[in-house]
Amino acid sequence: MTTVNFGGVMDPLFSVDINPVAFTIGSLEVRWYGLFIGLGMILAILYASHYAKKFGVDGDRMFDVAILSIVIGVLGARLYYVLFNLSEYKNASFWDILNIRDGGLAIYGGIICGMLSGWLLCKWRKVKILPMMDLASIGFLIGQTLGRWGNFTNQEAFGCNTDLPWGMYSLRTNAYLTAHRLELLDRGIVVNPAQMVHPCFLYESLWCLLGFLLIHFFVRKNRRYDGQILLLYIFWYGLGRFWIEGLRTDSLMWGPYRISQLIAAVCVFTAGILLRNLRKRRSIFGEEGLKLQLAEEAELKAQKAEAKLQKAAAKAAAKADEQSDADEPKQGEQ
Numbered sequence: 001m002t003t004v005n006f007g008g009v010m011d012p013l014f015s016v017d018i019n020p021v022a023f024t025i026g027s028l029e030v031r032w033y034g035l036f037i038g039l040g041m042i043l044a045i046l047y048a049s050h051y052a053k054k055f056g057v058d059g060d061r062m063f064d065v066a067i068l069s070i071v072i073g074v075l076g077a078r079l080y081y082v083l084f085n086l087s088e089y090k091n092a093s094f095w096d097i098l099n100i101r102d103g104g105l106a107i108y109g110g111i112i113c114g115m116l117s118g119w120l121l122c123k124w125r126k127v128k129i130l131p132m133m134d135l136a137s138i139g140f141l142i143g144q145t146l147g148r149w150g151n152f153t154n155q156e157a158f159g160c161n162t163d164l165p166w167g168m169y170s171l172r173t174n175a176y177l178t179a180h181r182l183e184l185l186d187r188g189i190v191v192n193p194a195q196m197v198h199p200c201f202l203y204e205s206l207w208c209l210l211g212f213l214l215i216h217f218f219v220r221k222n223r224r225y226d227g228q229i230l231l232l233y234i235f236w237y238g239l240g241r242f243w244i245e246g247l248r249t250d251s252l253m254w255g256p257y258r259i260s261q262l263i264a265a266v267c268v269f270t271a272g273i274l275l276r277n278l279r280k281r282r283s284i285f286g287e288e289g290l291k292l293q294l295a296e297e298a299e300l301k302a303q304k305a306e307a308k309l310q311k312a313a314a315k316a317a318a319k320a321d322e323q324s325d326a327d328e329p330k331q332g333e334q
Contacts, residue, residue, distance in 0.1 A: 002155055004170045009196060013165065020153050033150035034100070040146035041070055044139030051220075055131040065121040065132060066139070073114030074100075080109020084252040084259060106252060107147075108263050111140065126297075130226035137233035138220075141212040144237075148205040159198030159247035160191055167196030177249065184249055187256070191249065198247045207240035225281040231271045238267030 002020075007013030021029045045066050052059040081104050082089050082097055089097055118136055122129045151157035155172035177184070177193035184191055191197075214236075215229060223229060242264035245251055251258040 002170050002172055004152075004155070004168050005196075006168050007165045007196075009169045009194065012169075018153050018155075020155075031150075032153035036150035036153070037074075037105075037143070037147045040143035043146070044142040045070075047142060048135040048139050052135065055135050056226075057127055057131050057135060061125040061127045062132060062135070064125050065118055065127055066136070068121055069114045069118040069136070072117040073110040074105070076113020076117075077105040077107060077110030080112070081106040081252070084254070106260075107144065108260055114140075128226070130230065134223070134226060134229035137230045138212065138215055140233060141208045141215070141237075144208040145205050145212060148201040148208070151201040152199070156250065157201040157204070157248065158250075159200045159244075160189055160249055161195045162198045163196065164198075166199060166202070168199045169196045173197050180249065187253075189249060197249070200244050200248050203244050203247075204240065207244070208237065211236045211240075225278060228275075228278070231275050231278075234267045235271035235275060238264040238271065242268065 002018050004016045004018060005012035006015070018032075020031050020033065022032045022035055023030050045063070048062060048066060049059055052062045078098065078100055084106070085104075114136070115133065118132065119129055121127075122132050148157065155170050156176075158168070158173055161167075174193045177191045177197070181191060181193065211233070215232065219229060219232060242261055245258050245260045245264065248258075251260060253259065254262070
């Protein structure tokens with residue numbers, strides 16, 4: 001059990017007691033971190049299933065792509081985190097590397113692996129890629145909005161010191177900053193473990209929630225082309241992540257640079273350019289496109305069936321000709 005104070009260390013505005021373990025089943029501890037992530041995934045899939053037809057995506061095929069992409073995305077998020085923390089995991093066992101109950105998922109790793117695997121799976125299941133990616137982008141916002149609260153229950157993903165009224169403090173933030181104080185100082189970040197810190201998990205959760213609401217109520221109904229929501233998601237999340245990452249004290253580093261900030265900057269720049277250049281484009285797959293896709297598939301099946309019948313008929317005719325030749329009397333026979 002950890003007590004989290006908000007608005008002050010000794011005289012907080014309010015306090016919350018949190019236990020990272022939600023409940024136990026025998027000796028198995030079920031943690032809030034996994035429950036929040038799981039709930040976010042379920043809600044994302046339910047949302048995508050509800051709106052799949054309007055985006056021109058077959059619901060059953062979408063489900064196949066979504067489930068497999070989520071599994072690969074989670075593995076990608078974990079491997080991404082481990083790769084940039086090799087010193088911490090160099091002596092870890094295989095199961096320690098896969099253990100995510102205490103945290104240790106890098107969202108950009110999940111997004112990259114989830115998108116790449118989704119692209120391949122769309123090819124496999126014959127799902128239109130850009131509409132599917134638009135749906136997945138909204139799903140990411142839903143999942144991230146809820147998933148960040150798992151960071152809160154683990155008391156991670158927080159920032160440097162602040163005296164803002166929503167700053168937070170707990171023994172876990174104190175312990176982490178105390179253990180990494182010199183490391184942070186080498187990066188030019190001065191912290192006081194006994195003071196409040198920025199609740200970066202809350203900033204990102206609210207940022208993703210706002211992005212979801214904007215896309216759901218405004219963009220979704222007025223999108224101009226397939227892939228537009230994907231680009232807006234990349235731009236929106238990158239913009240918020242670049243700012244929030246600058247406050248954090250647990251960033252994955254590449255030399256002197258925060259990796260997530262570098263990726264966020266590239267995402268914002270690239271997506272911004274594409275949104276500007278494609279602003280006059282008008283190309284939506286949608287429900288009519290789904291009807292067209294199904295009609296094309298039905299026509300293709302009919303063509304294959306017809307070709308098969310023609311092949312069978314030709315084979316039967318050839319066989320009949322051979323039999324006819326065999327039955328004709330040979331020259332000289334009476």
